[in-house]
Structures are given as structure tokens and as C-alpha cells.
Amino acid sequence: MRPERWFYTVPLRLRSLFRRRQVEKELDEELQYHLERKTEEFLARGMMPEKAHFAALGAMEGLDQQKERCRDTRRVNPIEHFIQDFHCGLRMLAKSPGFTAVAVLTLALGIGANTAVFSIVNAVLLRPLPLPHGERVVSIQVTPMLADETTGPASPLQFCAWRAHNREFALLAAVRSLRGQVSGKECPEEILVLEDDYRTGAPRVCLISHRLWQRRYSEDRNIIGRVLNLDSKSTLIIGVLPPDFAFPDAEHDLWTVLHLNPEHQTERTLDVYGLLNSVFQLRMPRHGLLQSL
Amino acid sequence: MSKPSDLVQGTLDLLILKILALEPLHGWAISLRLKQVSGDVLQVSDGSLYPALHKLEQEGWITAEWKPSENNRRAKYYSLTRLGRKEFQKEAANWTRLSEAITQVVRLEEA
Numbered sequence: 020m021r022p023e024r025w026f027y028t029v030p031l032r033l034r035s036l037f038r039r040r041q042v043e044k045e046l047d048e049e050l051q052y053h054l055e056r057k058t059e060e061f062l063a064r065g066m067m068p069e070k071a072h073f074a075a076l077g078a079m080e081g082l083d084q085q086k087e088r089c090r091d092t093r094r095v096n097p098i099e100h101f102i103q104d105f106h107c108g109l110r111m112l113a114k115s116p117g118f119t120a121v122a123v124l125t126l127a128l129g130i131g132a133n134t135a136v137f138s139i140v141n142a143v144l145l146r147p148l149p150l151p152h153g154e155r156v157v158s159i160q161v162t163p164m165l166a167d168e169t170t171g172p173a174s175p176l177q178f179c180a181w182r183a184h185n186r187e188f189a190l191l192a193a194v195r196s197l198r199g200q201v202s203g204k205e206c207p208e209e210i211l212v213l214e215d216d217y218r219t220g221a222p223r224v225c226l227i228s229h230r231l232w233q234r235r236y237s238e239d240r241n242i243i244g245r246v247l248n249l250d251s252k253s254t255l256i257i258g259v260l261p262p263d264f265a266f267p268d269a270e271h272d273l274w275t276v277l278h279l280n281p282e283h284q285t286e287r288t289l290d291v292y293g294l295l296n297s298v299f300q301l302r303m304p305r306h307g308l309l310q311s312l
Numbered sequence: 313m314s315k316p317s318d319l320v321q322g323t324l325d326l327l328i329l330k331i332l333a334l335e336p337l338h339g340w341a342i343s344l345r346l347k348q349v350s351g352d353v354l355q356v357s358d359g360s361l362y363p364a365l366h367k368l369e370q371e372g373w374i375t376a377e378w379k380p381s382e383n384n385r386r387a388k389y390y391s392l393t394r395l396g397r398k399e400f401q402k403e404a405a406n407w408t409r410l411s412e413a414i415t416q417v418v419r420l421e422e423a
Contacts, residue, residue, distance in 0.1 A: 027372030045378075049339060049388045050362060052381075056340045057358065080359035082383060088363035094372050 035093040047076055050082060065143050155189075159291040173291050176284045178217075181291070188293040191215055194290050195277060196267065202248040205235055211270050212249070214277040223254045225275040229262040249275060324356060324364050326407055328401040329392065330410050332374055336391035338381060339365060365390060 035042055054075050061071035079085055090096060112119045147153045162170045163178060173181075179191045185191055192215055199212035210231065225247070227236075236242050246253050254275060265271075267290075331337065331345050339348060346356050368374045373396035381387035392400070 024395060027375060027395065028370065030371075031370055045388065048386070052338070052385065052387055053340045053358060053362075068386045078358045080357055084361055085359045089366040092363060101339070104357060117334040
């Protein structure tokens with residue numbers, strides 16, 4: 020039933036929209052024809068020509084009203100009115116360029132600010148961390164009792180104590196970002212290094228970024244097992260990371276083990292991350308491990 | 313008594329469909345035919361005929377074609393579509409039912 024109706028109605032709607040002039044011309048011609056025949060009728064009854072014309076117009080009850088009523092039946096009037104309003108709006112804007120500029124600028128700034136804020140909210144709050152159990156990963160910061168120290172990284176001493184007494188976290192990890200000097204066969208260069216995976220007596224191994232692999236080692240396929248010199252300590256290359264790997268940001272080129280220097284035990288240099296045993300712990304009051312130290 | 317031009321709503325559509333079921337006609341001829349067949353009882357104003365025709369066309373019940381008229385001018389001839397024929401049968405049955413019911417009510421003897 021429906022498709023058969025569309026067979027008639029769809030071409031009509033399209034015609035009303037895209038052949039508007041033609042449709043209007045035909046409407047005009049149709050009503051004009053009627054008007055002339057009506058006038059002839061009145062003339063035949065012996066009316067004066069001018070009077071007959073007006074009588075015929077009167078019988079139509081307003082030519083323009085009838086045309087408008089015919090247009091209303093086309094069902095595309097809302098679209099046409101929208102297009103007319105749109106054009107009118109454009110003309111008004113063109114008339115007062117100053118106002119237009121201010122309005123456009125306001126909109127641009129508003130949209131820009133919104134986009135910026137949303138990008139941050141999306142990255143920080145909405146998008147889950149690209150890690151298994153990302154919802155359980157937390158960053159741990161130290162808020163000292165003393166007023167002259169700031170909230171931020173932990174010292175090796177604190178981190179080791181947390182590890183020793185930890186019951187709330189499945190894993191605790193500390194990382195430290197620093198500038199390191201790589202040397203070897205190629206000329207020495209300074210890169211951003213991230214140290215993590217703290218264990219006493221861990222072997223000196225490293226992962227390098229895809230970028231460093233391309234730049235320094237010309238995509239050498241036999242890179243694994245080679246030794247580079249990091250701050251004059253031999254370090255074994257055990258892997259190249261994918262191009263899109265970025266932790267904590269895209270500036271870092273080398274990841275190696277964390278070796279804590281006993282002389283700097285109280286310097287607050289470590290960013291600490293933890294994997295909670297359960298995500299529900301986030302809602303509980305946080306005491307125990309962290310407060311006691 | 314109300315004016316004869318006060319057609320029951322929807323009746324004009326039914327009349328147009330009936331007239332066009334007999335033969336394709338242009339607007340002017342339809343208006344003449346309306347007066348003729350209803351014996352001037354139903355006076356359809358010239359104005360309201362065209363919006364009604366356009367509405368029926370947009371519903372897909374009648375379709376229009378430009379052809380030379382009897383005085384050799386171009387005129388828009390309307391004819392019934394298959395859908396229009398179905399619609400006419402439905403509306404005609406409705407009308408019969410309604411008018412019979414009203415006639416019965418009007419003829420009720422007062423107790």
C-alpha cells in the first residue's frame with residue numbers, strides 16, 4: 020500500500036522542492052484559466068468587461084489566498100520556509116558586518132574553549148587507561164604533614180617502606196624520568212630515560228622507542244642483544260616498542276630498570292603507581308598503608 | 313438554515329473523486345459539473361475547489377496532466393489513480409453508512 024503511494028507522492032514532493040518555479044507557473048496558469056472562463060461566463064450574462072473581471076475575482080475569494088492554500092497542500096512548505104528564513108538571516112548578517120564579526124568570534128571562542136575542555140576531560144576522566152584492569156590503576160602522591168613541603172613524588176625510602184607493608188595493592192611500581200647520555204659505536208646523545216621495575220640486583224637491560232631505533236640504529240633488525248652505553252653503564256637492549264607507545268609521554272626514548280642510589284634515599288624523585296586489589300577500594304576511606312608512613 | 317455552501321467536512325473530496333471517476337476533467341469543468349449534478353444545492357466556491365484538488369493530488373489519489381482544452385488552451389486535467397479509486401470506494405461506503413444512520417435518527421417518531 021505504502022510504496023504504491025510513494026510512486027505518486029515522491030515525484031510530486033521532489034518537483035515542489037526542486038522545480039519550484041515551474042510548479043508556481045503551473046499553479047498560476049491553472050487559476051488564471053479558471054478566472055478567464057468565469058469572466059466569460061459573466062460576460063455572457065451581459066456584464067460589462069471590467070465588472071465581469073472583478074466578479075470572477077470575487078468568486079475566487081482571493082486569488083492569492085487560494086494560491087497560498089494550494090501551496091500548503093504540498094507538504095514541503097516547512098522546508099521552503101526554512102530556506103527563506105535562512106536566506107533572510109544571511110542577508111541580515113551581511114547588512115551589519117560588525118555585529119556578524121563579533122557573533123562569529125564569540126561562537127568560535129565558545130566552541131574552541133568547549134572543545135579544549137572536553138579533550139582534557141575525555142583524556143583524563145572518560146577514556147579508560149589503555150592497560151589491563153586500567154580501572155584499578157591509581158597514581159599515588161605524597162602529602163606531607165609539614166607545611167613547607169608540597170604534594171607530589173615519593174622518596175625511595177617511602178616507596179621501599181610502602182612495598183614492605185603493602186596489603187592494599189596487587190602491585191606497586193615507581194618510575195623516575197631523567198635525562199641520560201647514550202653512547203656506543205654511534206655518537207653520544209642525550210635522551211629522556213624512564214627508569215622503572217625496581218628490584219634489588221635487577222640486570223641492566225632496556226627497551227628503546229621505535230623512534231630511537233629508526234634514528235640511531237637505522238632500523239637494525241638484529242638490535243636485540245646489542246649493548247648500549249647508558250651513562251657509561253653497559254645496558255642490554257631487549258626490545259623495541261611499537262611506534263605509538265608513549266609512557267609517560269611521547270618524549271621518552273628509553274626505558275630501563277630503576278637503580279636506587281643509597282645516598283639519595285630521602286630525595287622525592289619517584290612517581291608511584293599502584294594496582295588496587297579491587298576497584299571498590301577507590302570508594303573506601305584510604306588509610307592503612309599510606310597514612311601510617 | 314445554514315448556507316448551502318457549508319459542506320460537511322470531507323464531502324468535497326468525495327464529490328471530486330466521484331466526478332473524476334467518470335472522466336478526467338480540468339478544474340473549471342469540475343466546478344461546472346459540481347453545480348450541475350448537485351442541482352445548485354451544493355455550491356462549492358471557486359476558491360476552495362483548487363486547494364482541495366491539490367490536496368488530493370498530493371495524497372496520490374488523483375494525478376494531473378496538461379492537455380489542450382475544448383477552447384484550444386492548455387488546461388490541467390485531473391484523473392483518478394488506482395489508489396484514488398480505492399479511496400473513493402472506502403469514502404463512499406462511509407458516507408452511505410453515515411447518511412443512513414442520520415436519516416434514521418431524523419425520522420424517529422416522537423413518542
